[in-house]
Every structure is written in C-alpha cells, then in structure tokens.
Amino acid sequence: MEVKARGLTFEVTASGPSDGQPVLLLHGFPQDHREFDPLLPRLHAAGLRTYALDQRGYSPGARPSGVGPYRIGEAVADVPAVLDALDLESAHLVGHDWGAIVAWLVAGRHPERVRTLTAISVPHPRALLMALRVRPSQRARFAYTRVLRSPVAERLLLGGGALVMRRMLGPLGPRADLYVKAMREPGRLTAALNWYRAFRSADVADLGQITVPTTYVWSDRDGVVGLTAALRAADWVRGDYQLVAMRGVSHWVPEQAPRELGDAVLARIGV
Template sequence: MALNLTPIDIRGLTLDVAAGGPEDGPAVLLLHGFPQHAGEWDQVVPSLHAAGLRTYALNQRGYSPGARPAAVEDYRVAECVADALAVLDAVNVDVAHVVGHDWGAMVAWVLAAGHPDRVRTLTAVSVPHPAAFAQALATDADQRERSSYMQLFRQPGTAEQMLLADDAAALRGVFAGLGAERINSYVEPMREPGALTAALNWYRAMSLDEVAGPVTVPTTYVWSDGDVAVGRTAAEACAAHVTGDYRFVALDGVTHWIPDEAPDAVAEAVLARIAD
C-alpha cells in the first residue's frame, strides 16, 4: 500500500502528509524515524483504518523536500514537536492519538509530556522516554556501545560520505533483512541532494538538555529484543517516566524496524491502547 502525500504549509515549511481512513474517525498522528519516511507505516495503517481511525502520517522536517532548513539548530526536537502541533492545527484536530517510531518516538514523548491536552494516548515504538535513554547512556556500558554510531552521524560530511559510498552500501546495510524493495524505498530518497544531511541534522542538533518531563497520558511502549540500538536497560527504565496508565510490550526476535517487520503487532498495540 503506497501512501498518497499532500503538501501542508506550516511554520514557513511545506510538510508532506498522508491522510487516510474515515474522515470522521478519531485522529492518529504517525511520526516516522531515521532514515525513513511516512511510508514506514503503510503496513500498519490498514488495520487502523479498518477500526475506524483517521490517520495522518507526515514526512517530518528534513524528509519533506519543502522542509529542509539549513541550520542544524532548526532540527532540535522542540522544532519537530512544534511541526507536529502545527500539522494537527492545519487538519483541524484538537487532540490525537500519537504514535512514533525511532526519532518519531522521541518527538512523540516530548509532545505528550509537554502538551498532554493535545495527546489522547501515546504509543512509542523502539525509542524509550528521553530521560530513560539519557539515564541508560550515563549508567550502562552496553547502551553506550549501542549508541556509539551517533558520534559518527554527528560528523558533517564524514557521515554522508560513509553512508552513501558504493551505491549507499552502508545505508542499505542499516536495513538488512527488510528486502530489496523495502530497502530501496528508504534509501533512494536519502540520495537526493541535501536529504541525508537534513536527516542527519536531527542527530547533530540533539541535546540531553531537552529531556522531557513525566508523561501523564495513557502510554504503551513497544520494544524488541533484537534492537541493536536500544538495550533492555533503557527499555525497562521507561516505566519510571510515565505517570499515566502504562503498558510495556516486548517483542521477541524483531529488530529495530518494528513497523516494517511486525506491523500487525504495532497495530495491535495501538488499537489496544486506544481501546483502553
């Protein structure tokens, strides 16, 4: 299923957004991660639509061609949260169920913590609450090793060259196991001029000073034991940073790319959270 994207002008940028499902259904905001795009949800949304939900999957800043500001600081999480809120305003949604994966999960956590009036429920996939992640980085050697790639990604020019060399072999390797068609769908957009730099600027702009407060809305966190980027210490620390109803879903034998490898499990977690 391919998502049909519609440009939406917000905050001086143009974000491409895929809307689907019943127009009068409860709204679900879907936030993708690195180095993907709104299409990472295309195997998840059919179940959500069948349940009567209206979905909005956006290509976030850096991923929409009309939303690639040059300054690194323009890719701070606070800016991405403001984009998400502006998209909700643009589609006349006061409050939404929010689902995020990878960097999209980071945006979703900060959105839910800072704007609980706009978030009905939260389902975060792969990446835990930013305070839990920061705690794991500070105390767990295994998590520091898992996150060591971030230092490379933060090096302007060097990271782009490494990831795109030899027909983007390293970037393709990131998605090992997803199949050639799926891998191409993610890699080819990153080969467009400026696209990979904009996507990597999320890493270059990140700061542990932006750690979010506790999340009060009903929350589900979905993690997989085959995730090479996020270990169990960070995953299990997540619960301490949610004061609302909380559920931890641990998947066996799935890698970091949960929406691609286990879309039914993601849809089930989202629907269960919304039903509760």
C-alpha cells in the first residue's frame, strides 16, 4: 500500500491477520522491506500483523533531493507519522542496521508509540559511539562508512557488474540480486547513501536510556559491530532488556537466521 506522511508517499507492505498486534519493520542498507520476508511467516503464524516500511530514499515517492533530508532525525520523525497514517496508536518495532538506529531513536523520543523494541545488529547509538571512541577495532570495522560517504560511492558499488555490492551481500546468496537490481533504479542508491553522508554523532547525542521492553540481537560474525558495543547496549536500557547473541551468523541476520530471529522477536512481544 501507499501511505502518505509528512508530504511524502511511503510504500508499506501490510500482511498477516488483520486483527493481530501491529509490528512495524524497519530495514537497513542496502536492502528494503524484502529483507524481512523470511521472518514474516513465523510472525503471521503467531497472529501478528506486520507492516514492512520502505524508508525514505527507498520508497520512490519519499525520495527528496539533497543530503539534508536524510538526517537521521527525519527518518525518526517518519515513523510516528506513518503510524498515524496507518491509524495505529503504537506498534512493536523491529529494526535492522539503519532501521535499528531509527528504532532506538523512536523508542527513546516517542516511547508512547512503541510497545516493544527488537533492534538487530546495531546497538543503542550511545553504546556504539562509546565503542568507537575506545576501541580501535571498532573504528576499523567502521572504516567502510568513509567510503560510503564519498562522492565515488555510487560508481564503486555498482560498477563492474556491482561486484562490490555483491561481495558485501555475499552471505545472502541469490537474494543479493534483489537489492542490486533495486539500487539501479534512478536516484535510489544516492538517496540510500545520503543516510551516511548526512549522519552526525550530534544527532544521537541526546538519546538517553530506553524505557520500553527491549531485545538487542547481535551476531558474532558481524563485521560491523564488535563485542564491546554489543555488551554496552545494556547500559542504555532501563526497561526489561535481553541480549540475544547468535553464533556463526553475519550482519545479515533477518535473512541468514530468520528462525532464531523469530524466536527472539516473539519472546520479546510475548506471543
């Protein structure tokens, strides 16, 4: 369906029992709502209603030009506006990668709109910033972000048959083709990369402790987030909290380990 919010038109895939508790799914880079497809049957079987949002830059009708519109605060403000458009007072949030950052911030700034939070791969932003300050290994893991912020990122990722993007998504196998093809859509990759170009640490510096029931899912073969950041996420949650650590899984948790992720999401929601 198309959902109009904040002067933009977002694409939202709604599925599952119409009377089920609502779950809003927030994807990361370079994916879209389809990264949650392997997870959905499990959620629907548990009676949940899911809304998978293509976030700004990914929805063709929500693709403003320039870098400024991709400040993280804009993506955060989209979530309650989309919930309003869907006539939902609140929802369970499940976010991966950038979607996890958005979800953490929504839970912190709009807790009344969040029933529970399941954040995948990326911990509380303040925990991540701390790890970047004190752990050279975490800074090394984030070296790729400087490339993605550069003016040559589009050519690097899609040049040569999109070899770099395909290698980045290697653990996904044939599913990587879904996202490579989508990123060839005019303007889509630039908009997605503008999330990186627009981000400033100050944008999350005011985020305090999270009060909603929260699960953070981390995987030990994640090349982006190290153990220190993962463990320190607990410092920033005052509500009921659980860390779920997966073994032998890379950054792409929703598609690599949908069964285990489903366990974590359902346990957090309580169904």
